[in-house]
Amino acid sequence: MHSRNPSRHPVLRNLTLALSLALCSVPSHAKPALPDAPEIGSGYRSGMLTQHATRHMAAAANPLAAEAGREMLRQGGSAVDAAIAMQAVLTLVEPQATGIGGGAFIMVWDGKQVHAYDGRETAPAGASEKLFLNADGTPMAFTQAQIGGRSVGTPGVMRALELAHRSNGRLPWAKLFEPAIRLAEQGFPISPRLHKQIAASPFLPKSPAMAAYFLEPDGRPKAVGTLLKNPALAAVLKRIANEGSDALYKGSIAREIVAAVNGSANPGSLSLADLQSYQAKERTPICSDYKQWKLCGMPPPSSGAIAIAQIFGTLQALEARNKHWVLPALPPLKTTTAAGLEPRPEAVHLIAEAERLAYADRGLYVADSDFVPVPVAGLIDPAYQAERARLISERSLGKAEPGVPAGLQVALAPDRSPMRISTSQIVAVDDQGSAVSMTTTVESSFGSHLMVEGFMLNNQLTDFSFIPSENGKPVANRVEPGKRPRSSMAPTLVFDRQNGEFLGTVGSPGGSQIIEYVAKTLVGLLDWNLDPQAAINLPNFGSRNGPTELEPGLFSPPTIDTLKQQGHEINELEMTSGTQAIMRVRDTQGRTSWAGGADPRREGEALGD
Numbered sequence: 001m002h003s004r005n006p007s008r009h010p011v012l013r014n015l016t017l018a019l020s021l022a023l024c025s026v027p028s029h030a031k032p033a034l035p036d037a038p039e040i041g042s043g044y045r046s047g048m049l050t051q052h053a054t055r056h057m058a059a060a061a062n063p064l065a066a067e068a069g070r071e072m073l074r075q076g077g078s079a080v081d082a083a084i085a086m087q088a089v090l091t092l093v094e095p096q097a098t099g100i101g102g103g104a105f106i107m108v109w110d111g112k113q114v115h116a117y118d119g120r121e122t123a124p125a126g127a128s129e130k131l132f133l134n135a136d137g138t139p140m141a142f143t144q145a146q147i148g149g150r151s152v153g154t155p156g157v158m159r160a161l162e163l164a165h166r167s168n169g170r171l172p173w174a175k176l177f178e179p180a181i182r183l184a185e186q187g188f189p190i191s192p193r194l195h196k197q198i199a200a201s202p203f204l205p206k207s208p209a210m211a212a213y214f215l216e217p218d219g220r221p222k223a224v225g226t227l228l229k230n231p232a233l234a235a236v237l238k239r240i241a242n243e244g245s246d247a248l249y250k251g252s253i254a255r256e257i258v259a260a261v262n263g264s265a266n267p268g269s270l271s272l273a274d275l276q277s278y279q280a281k282e283r284t285p286i287c288s289d290y291k292q293w294k295l296c297g298m299p300p301p302s303s304g305a306i307a308i309a310q311i312f313g314t315l316q317a318l319e320a321r322n323k324h325w326v327l328p329a330l331p332p333l334k335t336t337t338a339a340g341l342e343p344r345p346e347a348v349h350l351i352a353e354a355e356r357l358a359y360a361d362r363g364l365y366v367a368d369s370d371f372v373p374v375p376v377a378g379l380i381d382p383a384y385q386a387e388r389a390r391l392i393s394e395r396s397l398g399k400a401e402p403g404v405p406a407g408l409q410v411a412l413a414p415d416r417s418p419m420r421i422s423t424s425q426i427v428a429v430d431d432q433g434s435a436v437s438m439t440t441t442v443e444s445s446f447g448s449h450l451m452v453e454g455f456m457l458n459n460q461l462t463d464f465s466f467i468p469s470e471n472g473k474p475v476a477n478r479v480e481p482g483k484r485p486r487s488s489m490a491p492t493l494v495f496d497r498q499n500g501e502f503l504g505t506v507g508s509p510g511g512s513q514i515i516e517y518v519a520k521t522l523v524g525l526l527d528w529n530l531d532p533q534a535a536i537n538l539p540n541f542g543s544r545n546g547p548t549e550l551e552p553g554l555f556s557p558p559t560i561d562t563l564k565q566q567g568h569e570i571n572e573l574e575m576t577s578g579t580q581a582i583m584r585v586r587d588t589q590g591r592t593s594w595a596g597g598a599d600p601r602r603e604g605e606a607l608g609d
Contacts, residue, residue, distance in 0.1 A: 043192075045600040050533040052585075053608025057594045058082045058428040059580040061097070061509070061604040064188060065089040068179035069428055070607040072171060079428040079436040080108060080168040081176055084161050086426045087440060088180035088237060092230055093188055095446065095456050096197040097509060097578075098424040100240070100248060101257075102442035102458040103156040105298040106164055107285065107491040109502050111433040114296045114493060115167070116285040119160025120484040121153030121460040122278060126269030129468035131461065131479045139466035147203050148266025151459035152448050153485070155257075157440055158245040160280035168434060177241040184234035184454070187227035193603050195224045197445055209451040233454030249275045253453060260450045260457065268461075288380050290316060293503070293526060294495040299376065300369040304439075304490025306379050307358040307515045312522070313385030314354035318392065341530075341538055342555060345562035351523065352543040352568070353392045355516060356400040359545035363415045364402040367476035368484040372412075374476075378405030396567035400545055413470035415477045415486075423489065423509030427580045429594055435582075437491035437505040439514070460485060490518045494526075494583070504532075504583035508599070510576065516542030516549070517577040525583060532581040532606075533597030540575035547571035578602040 051057070056079075058069030068089045069082035077085075083106070091099035098104075106117040123131075132145045145151055165173060190198075198204060198214045198221040205211050205219060213230070216222055239247035247253060254275045261270040287296040288309035295312065297305025343351075366374055378384060384405050391397060402414070423441035441458070442448075448459040463485035468478035477486040491507040504525070508517040517540060524535030539554035548563060552572040560570055582596040596606030 048533055048537065048598070048600045050531040051596045051606040051608060052593055053596070054593045055431040055609050056429060057582050057596045057606060057608030058086065059582060059596050059598050059604060059606035060086045060090060060426050061424045061578045061580070061599070061602045062090060062093045062191065063603065063605040064093050064183060065426075066598075066605045066607045069426070070609070071179055072176060073428070073430055074609065075171060075175070077171040077176075077430065078168055078432070079430045079434045080161075080164045081171045082428040082430070083426050083436045083438050084165060084169075084176040085179055086428070087157065087161060087438070088177050089183060090424055090426075090440070091455055092180055092184050092233060093191070093194070094424055096194065097442065097445070098440045099442050099455045100158050100236070101155050101452065101455045102440060102447065103153070103460055104160055104438055104440035105302050105304075105487065105489045105491055106160055106436065106438045107297060107493050107505075108164055108168055109435040109493050110168055114285045114287065115164070116283045116298050117160045117164045118281040118283050118298070118301070118484070119156035120301055120487060121156050121458055122274070123153060123461055123464070123479055123481055123483050123485070124269045124271060124274045125481045126271065127461070127479055127481050129479045132464070132466040142462065144266070145462050145466065146444055146459045147449050148264040149261035149268030149270065149448065149450060150266045151443075151461045152261045152268050152270055152450065152457045153460040154270065154274045154278045155248070155458060156278060156280055158240065158248050159278060162245045163280045163282065173244065174241040177237045181234050181237050181241070184230040184237065187229040190222055190224055190226045190228050191603055192224050195221055198222070201446055201449075203449045204446065207449050207451060210446070210449065213451065213454075230454045236453045236455065249278060256452050257457065260452045264450060286376065286380065288313065289497055290526070292497050294497045295522070296493045296495065297490055300366055300374045300486070301484040302487045302489050303362045303366040304488055304515060304518070305492070306366060306376060307362055307488070308490055308492060308518060308522070309380040310358040310361065310385060310388075311351070311354045311515070311519050313380065313382055314357060314389045314392070315350065317382070317386040317389035318350060318354075320386070321389070341534065342559065343538065343541065345559045345566070348541050348548065348550075348559070348563060349396065349566055349568070350392070351519065352541065352548045353397055354389075355519065355542045356397050356545045357388045357391065357403070358515070359543070360400040360402045361405070363545070364412055365405070365476060367486050371480055371483050372476045373409040375405045375407035375409070378407040381406065394566060396548070398567060398569070411473050412476050413473035415465040415475050423511065423514070423578075425491075425507045425509050425578050425580045427505040427507060427582050427596075429505065429582050433502065435493065435502060435505045437493055437507040439489035439491045439507050439509065441489070441509065463487060488512045488514045490514050492518055492522070494522075502584065504581065506579070506581040508577045508579035510578065512544055513540075513542070513549070513575060513577070516540065516544070517575070517579050521579050521581060525581065531597070532583050532595050536579045536581060536597045536599050540577055549573055549575065551575045576601055578604060580604060580606065582606065
């Protein structure tokens with residue numbers, strides 16, 4: 001399941017980073033989700049192998065969506081065209097995670113330039129910093145804030161995709177919706193994962209629209225394999241195909257959205273003016289160097305690219321001073337007959353400590369840069385990373401404190417909001433050299449649980465800090481009218497640092513754990529010389545500046561004992577990533593092709609020709 005041939009994978013070379021792997025078996029089960037986890041796991045598919053293609057490739061969290069992407073690529077479409085088709089299908093087949101009622105960040109390589117498209121939801125003009133405070137000033141319980149219109153932000157994904165298509169689309173806009181419309185009209189079989197999400201939601205039966213669609217008349221979840229048709233969504237998609245994204249932001253559909261938000265038992269303040277005035281934004285991507293690679297991702301309001309730059313900058317700084325490091329260099333990857341790979345405790349320690357430092361800064365400094373001066377240059381400065389790396393020793397930091405990067409303009413209070421887990425991921429490369437990494441979400445499972453015309457509305461506003469200030473200092477990620485909530489989404493493009501060649505596209509869903517999942521996969525691809533599927537298959541681990549999180553059942557007792565001896569508080573919890581990756585490979589004759597993988601923890605596939 002993994003490749004050790006550097007001539008075939010020139011971008012996956014053996015390096016000297018003090019990280020390595022040991023081997024362990026991978027079980028086919030996982031522990032139950034935490035009670036507050038918005039999207040439960042659906043098992044682990046064993047035996048998945050990297051897929052190869054010579055022309056183009058698409059990967060998504062559901063095979064029907066991946067097939068729609070490949071269908072567009074086969075018709076000469078661009079990677080952006082494929083992403084739009086996949087998003088439309090995911091709205092139908094993965095409604096608990098994503099949809100046209102949500103938001104997205106989209107990274108695009110057009111063959112010459114990197115583009116970053118921001119389709120993050122915005123707070124309504126009528127929202128205030130007290131949106132999620134009770135009358136006595138205490139923060140609401142999460143579900144009290146989530147369910148209903150209070151949590152709904154102005155959707156942004158369709159505006160962002162339309163913006164990307166104007167510059168990077170090849171096929172007509174209307175054609176991109178044909179696969180989703182066909183499936184919505186003819187029906188698609190309920191997958192095991194969707195069935196589990198339906199059964200797990202305590203709020204779904206309380207929504208008449210959701211209950212009528214997802215449940216049998218007696219209240220039981222519709223069975224796996226049941227053909228589910230969505231004529232209402234088909235009609236909406238036809239209008240978007242014919243009228244553009246305006247169909248969603250103006251007219252009767254917009255009025256239905258506003259009525260649902262304001263008429264719910266827990267109403268919000270979304271207005272027609274909020275929808276009509278929403279604009280997706282093209283922002284300047286954040287690119288950072290890591291050894292011979294360049295990693296490019298989304299700037300604020302996403303914290304993803306900043307955190308990835310910080311994590312890998314810290315690891316590089318640790319390697320630079322390795323001769324002074326308390327840990328010896330680790331041996332290369334071992335091979336045994338076991339089924340899977342387990343990171344050594346030394347590797348988990350170093351990566352988790354680098355992540356603690358990044359998450360500490362994230363919680364204090366990162367928010368919507370249109371509202372808060374984010375010291376991006378200071379946060380990703382290699383000198384700052386070297387300074388932060390000196391805090392790492394053989395003992396865990398436990399709880400890291402934020403640093404003091406250059407460029408600070410305002411004193412802020414930390415964001416202590418809970419970190420949630422959800423979302424979906426799309427990647428694609430086409431035969432003319434363009435590529436996409438797109439992370440897309442309705443936030444928690446089934447979003448706000450408001451269903452309008454066959455699609456779910458997001459609960460993205462709960463990504464804001466519930467508490468607006470502390471000790472007289474504002475929280476950067478507090479609610480403000482028109483503001484985009486901070487995100488952890490980290491769609492990432494990988495390049496050769498020396499010649500600028502595009503090498504790959506990576507991303508994952510998973511709420512605030514996205515950063516952990518993407519970092520793990522990139523280390524697997526770049527430092528541990530794994531192919532995409534093997535890198536994705538690696539056990540998930542990391543730290544969000546709290547306990548060290550390990551995917552249950554995938555780490556051996558000696559590894560856990562060693563980490564505990566180093567001061568790590570261990571939390572084994574279900575880590576439901578949905579990582580997709582496509583990487584360029586080169587054979588011994590110098591011919592290039594694509595290798596892709598999809599996360600065995602969900603139902604996705606990588607498909608190509």
